[in-house]
Amino acid sequence: MTVPLIDPFARTISYLRVSVTDRCDFRCVYCMSENMTFLPKKELLTLEELDRMCSAFVRMGVKKLRITGGEPLVRRDIMKFFQAMSRHLETGALSELTLTTNGSQLEKYAADLAACGVKRINISLDTLDEEKFARVTRWGRLPQVLRGIDAAQAAGMRVKINTVALKGFNEAELFTLTDWCAARDVDITFIEVMPMGDLGNEDRIGQYWSLKDLRATLAERGKLTDLPERTGGPARYVRVDETGQKIGFITPLSHNFCESCNRVRITCTGEIYTCLGQEGHSDLRAPLRASENDATLEDAIRAAIGLKPKGHDFDYSRQEVDGQVSRHMSHTGG
Numbered sequence: 001m002t003v004p005l006i007d008p009f010a011r012t013i014s015y016l017r018v019s020v021t022d023r024c025d026f027r028c029v030y031c032m033s034e035n036m037t038f039l040p041k042k043e044l045l046t047l048e049e050l051d052r053m054c055s056a057f058v059r060m061g062v063k064k065l066r067i068t069g070g071e072p073l074v075r076r077d078i079m080k081f082f083q084a085m086s087r088h089l090e091t092g093a094l095s096e097l098t099l100t101t102n103g104s105q106l107e108k109y110a111a112d113l114a115a116c117g118v119k120r121i122n123i124s125l126d127t128l129d130e131e132k133f134a135r136v137t138r139w140g141r142l143p144q145v146l147r148g149i150d151a152a153q154a155a156g157m158r159v160k161i162n163t164v165a166l167k168g169f170n171e172a173e174l175f176t177l178t179d180w181c182a183a184r185d186v187d188i189t190f191i192e193v194m195p196m197g198d199l200g201n202e203d204r205i206g207q208y209w210s211l212k213d214l215r216a217t218l219a220e221r222g223k224l225t226d227l228p229e230r231t232g233g234p235a236r237y238v239r240v241d242e243t244g245q246k247i248g249f250i251t252p253l254s255h256n257f258c259e260s261c262n263r264v265r266i267t268c269t270g271e272i273y274t275c276l277g278q279e280g281h282s283d284l285r286a287p288l289r290a291s292e293n294d295a296t297l298e299d300a301i302r303a304a305i306g307l308k309p310k311g312h313d314f315d316y317s318r319q320e321v322d323g324q325v326s327r328h329m330s331h332t333g334g
C-alpha cells in the first residue's frame, strides 16, 4: 500500500462511492426529469477503467467501496465488475463492498452479489403503496422491488431501506414504513430531500419535510435514544426503546457533518467530487487514460484530495434554497 489519502483538514479518506452509470430504469421525480439525455457510452469509464480507478483508491487506503449510479445494476456486465472487486475483499485490502440500488434487478442479481462478498445493501423505497410508488418513480413498479428485497434477504444480505422524506407524499406512511421494516428485520434510514434535479416543479411531490419534524412524530409513539454510532457521513441513528428498532436519519442540509467527512465520489465519467454539496471537481479520466501506468492517476487523485473543501453550503433556513447545486443526484450517485 502507498501513503494514505489525507485531505488538507486532516481527514483520512477511507470511503469511496463510485457511480458506474448515469442511466436508470426509474425516473424518480426528485432525482431525474422524465426525458433525460444520457451520456454517450464513450464518455463512461469502461469496466476495466473502473477497476483500475477503484483499485488505485484501495491501494491508497480506501477500505469501503460503495457502488451506485444511476442504477448500478442496469449497467451491462456489472457483475463482472463486482467479481473483480471481490479480490480486494479476499486480500483484506478492502473491508466492505456494497451498493445502493433501487432494487429492480435484485431478483436477478442478489445471489451473485452475495457470492461476490456483498454483505450489506441499501435499497431505496419511499412508499409501500403501489400507485404512489409508480407516481414517485414514474417508471418503477413496487412488486418487482419487493421481490428484489426478498431475494436480497434470502441471499443473506443485510438490507437497509433508504426512504426520501417527502412532505405530503409519504408523511402519512411514516409508521407503516417503519413497522414494515421492523417486521422484516431490515433497517430504515430517512433521507432529507436535497435541492437537486427537478425538485419543486413536479406534481407537488418533493416538498421539503424536515427530519426534525419526522423525528418528533416518531417520538410521539416511542422514546428515541440517540446512538453514538458514526459513519463519517451524514447519517445519525436512534434506537426506539420499546422495540429496539434502529432508525437512521440523513440530514445533509440541517446537520453539519463535514468535520468528520471521510468520503469522496467518482462519477461514471471519472470525475472526482470531494464534496456532495459543492460544484468543485477534478477530472481523473484523462490521467487514467494518459498512461497504463497508474502513477499519473495516483498523482491526480492526491491533487484532487488536496482540494477537498472544508464543507458544503446547503441552507434551507432562508426563503430560497442557497447553495443549490445544479447537477442531478444520479450524476454523483447520492
Ligand code: SAM
Binding pocket: 024, 030, 031, 068, 069, 070, 071, 072, 100, 101, 102, 122, 123, 124, 162, 164, 191, 192, 193, 194, 195, 196, 197, 199, 329, 330, 333, 334
Ligand atoms: N438508483 C439507486 C437508488 O435509487 O438507490 C442509486 C442511486 S440514487 C441517486 C441514490 C440515493 O439518492 C437514493 O436513495 C435516492 O433516493 C437518493 N436521492 C436521489 N435524489 C435525491 C434528492 N434530491 N434528495 C435526497 N435524496 C435523493
Ligand code: SF4
Binding pocket: 024, 025, 026, 027, 028, 031, 032, 069, 070, 071, 102, 124, 329, 330
Ligand atoms: Fe434512478 Fe435511483 Fe435516481 Fe430513482 S433515485 S431515478 S432509482 S438513480
